[in-house]
Amino acid sequence: xxxxxxTKNLRxxxxxxxxxxxxxxxxQSFQNAIxxxxxxxxxxxxxxxxxxxxPRNEITMDHMYPRSTGGPTIPQNxxxxxxxxxxxxxxxxxxxxxxxxxISSDIGRKMYLAKVSSFxxxxxxxxxxxxxxxxxxxxxxxxxxxxxxxxxISEQKLKKAISYYQQHHQFQKAIILDRNFFSLDGLxxxxxxxxxxxxxxxxxxxxxxxxxxxxNIKISKR
Numbered sequence: 001x002x003x004x005x006x007t008k009n010l011r012x013x014x015x016x017x018x019x020x021x022x023x024x025x026x027x028q029s030f031q032n033a034i035x036x037x038x039x040x041x042x043x044x045x046x047x048x049x050x051x052x053x054x055p056r057n058e059i060t061m062d063h064m065y066p067r068s069t070g071g072p073t074i075p076q077n078x079x080x081x082x083x084x085x086x087x088x089x090x091x092x093x094x095x096x097x098x099x100x101x102x103i104s105s106d107i108g109r110k111m112y113l114a115k116v117s118s119f120x121x122x123x124x125x126x127x128x129x130x131x132x133x134x135x136x137x138x139x140x141x142x143x144x145x146x147x148x149x150x151x152x153i154s155e156q157k158l159k160k161a162i163s164y165y166q167q168h169h170q171f172q173k174a175i176i177l178d179r180n181f182f183s184l185d186g187l188x189x190x191x192x193x194x195x196x197x198x199x200x201x202x203x204x205x206x207x208x209x210x211x212x213x214x215x216n217i218k219i220s221k222r
Contacts, residue, residue: 001135002208003034004075006041016212023212027147030176030184031073035061038078049085049097060086064094069120070129070173072204073185077131092116093130127170129202136174139181139203141193146183153191161188162195174202182211 009018014036016023024033044059046052062081065071068091081089089097096116103109123130164172171193175186183190184206193201 001204001206003206004041005037005208012036012040020208022206022209024178024184024209025212034073034075034078038075039080041075042078042080044080046080047082047085048079049081049089052082054082058082062086062089065131066091066093067173069123070131072131072135072174072176074176074204074206091120124168124170127168129174131174135204136202137205138200139175139177139205140200141190141198144175144177144181144183144190144201144203146187146190148187148191153187158188158191158195161192165192165196171202174204176204176206178209178211179205179207180210181205184209184211 003022005017005020005022010016015033022033022037024030038061042048044056045054047054047059049062059080060083061078062085063071063073064077064079067073071077071093079094092100100109100112100116103112120130129136161172171186171189173186173189175189176184178184189201192198
């Protein structure tokens with residue numbers, strides 16, 4: 001799949017866009033780059049939920065499909081939100097939150113939240129993500145490239161991720177790859193797959209994103 005990008009070539013301190021491709025520095029934080037890109041395209045003063053303007057430090061980034069059920073950090077899944085709305089939305093999807101806001105009674109809202117919670121547990125129980133199916137591509141583990149820094153690996157997080165896989169027979173989220181299958185996000189997915197000898201992992205392959213191995217990529221000013 002392709003992520004949403006500005007149509008013009010562009011260079012900032014956080015990202016480089018040239019001819020429709022987002023280039024990232026080797027070792028760069030993928031999340032920070034995508035947050036910066038999304039704020040650039042969607043603004044950092046306006047909440048997409050309450051439709052109000054806020055100071056820059058009052059705006060956060062919300063995952064429309066929540067991370068707890070597999071929502072990835074890509075521009076299609078991100079919108080600027082004030083801290084208040086982001087907190088109220090909790091782990092609902094964008095559509096679920098809109099439905100929640102339309103309910104006028106406290107009892108009705110509590111009943112709806114219970115229904116949503118039950119639905120999400122059901123999703124996990126059958127090994128699915130709460131994101132569009134066409135975002136996912138099965139990729140062979142041995143085709144994935146990554147640079148693993150052992151100092152960044154938490155043994156507790158790894159055990160938790162393995163336990164989740166053994167319980168649900170599914171990973172907690174899909175691994176995010178650039179167009180050359182270089183790992184951008186989801187290191188623990190790859191580690192769990194190797195530990196449990198899984199041949200394929202669910203992946204979101206970003207066809208217009210590339211980790212920049214060549215430091216000499218140039219961009220013309222426009």
